[in-house]
Amino acid sequence: MVADRLTGRFITLEGGEGVGKSTLQMALAERLRGMGIDVVTTREPGGTPLAERIRELALRPPENDGWSSMSEALLMNAARSDHLDKLIRPALTNGKWVISDRFSDSTLVYQSVKGGVAKDILLKIEAAVIADTRPDLTLVLDAPKSATDARRTSRGAQTDAFEARPSTFHEAVRSAFQTLAQSDPARCRLIDAGQTAEQVAEGAWQEIKALLSAQRASAP
Ligand SMILES: Nc1ncnc2c1ncn2[C@@H]1O[C@H](COP(=O)(O)OP(=O)(O)OP(=O)(O)O)[C@@H](O)[C@H]1O
Numbered sequence: 001m002v003a004d005r006l007t008g009r010f011i012t013l014e015g016g017e018g019v020g021k022s023t024l025q026m027a028l029a030e031r032l033r034g035m036g037i038d039v040v041t042t043r044e045p046g047g048t049p050l051a052e053r054i055r056e057l058a059l060r061p062p063e064n065d066g067w068s069s070m071s072e073a074l075l076m077n078a079a080r081s082d083h084l085d086k087l088i089r090p091a092l093t094n095g096k097w098v099i100s101d102r103f104s105d106s107t108l109v110y111q112s113v114k115g116g117v118a119k120d121i122l123l124k125i126e127a128a129v130i131a132d133t134r135p136d137l138t139l140v141l142d143a144p145k146s147a148t149d150a151r152r153t154s155r156g157a158q159t160d161a162f163e164a165r166p167s168t169f170h171e172a173v174r175s176a177f178q179t180l181a182q183s184d185p186a187r188c189r190l191i192d193a194g195q196t197a198e199q200v201a202e203g204a205w206q207e208i209k210a211l212l213s214a215q216r217a218s219a220p
């Protein structure tokens with residue numbers, strides 16, 4: 001990130017469905033706001049009116065039809081480009097912290113698993129779309145399928161086209177997120193999301209505190 005242009009901090013939350021991203025997002029925003037930090041919470045796909053329209057298109061195709069992985073990758077990136085231009089970059093430029101429930105790692109994982117789009121193609125599209133607006137910290141939430149199945153059932157969420165995919169798909173997604181977190185230790189932290197929501201928030205908070213300390217240490 002270019003410090004003199006983008007002064008806020010950009011945190012992304014990643015992981016499979018029902019792992020606890022939105023719950024953690026709310027907890028972290030509350031703690032940061034308690035410290036007087038201006039926080040914007042958002043999500044992908046979505047976050048702007050146009051990107052939310054793309055979310056509906058991508059997640060809820062007609063019952064007898066569906067998108068290819070390449071179409072999904074392009075839809076997600078079109079939504080992301082609008083999200084970056086209209087919400088994320090302006091917020092960071094104004095010194096706000098942005099916490100996004102999913103970002104580009106979700107495309108790398110979901111649109112490449114199970115014979116999807118080749119990683120090198122996804123990385124080229126990613127580079128063109130996000131340029132230097134890369135997350136300062138990515139918390140990758142990881143929990144066994146038994147835990148996330150139970151949470152999704154208790155939440156009573158409507159099933160979208162992604163949630164409805166077979167369990168082998170969700171297991172491949174979990175494994176791809178684990179690999180991704182391990183491959184970029186400078187940016188990513190794998191968080192044990194099988195713990196209670198309070199324990200998850202506390203573990204994540206320790207990572208944010210490290211980010212805050214680094215920020216103070218580099219301040220003029
Ligand atoms: N650590 C936790 N332990 C138990 N239940 C949890 C925990 N974290 C979240 N939950 C519950 O699990 C459900 C799913 O959580 P949440 O909506 O935060 O997940 P998510 O990752 O944002 O899901 P999605 O990807 O589908 O949007 C909610 O009912 C939430 O209250």
Ligand SMILES: Cc1cn([C@H]2C[C@H](O)[C@@H](COP(=O)(O)O)O2)c(=O)[nH]c1=O
Pocket residue numbers: 016017018043044045059072076102103104105106107108110111162163
């Ligand atoms: C950003 C992004 C998301 N997805 C998928 C992953 C999820 O199944 C849905 C989003 O639903 P959630 O309830 O907000 O988790 O979209 C994807 O396939 N690619 C992406 O880039």
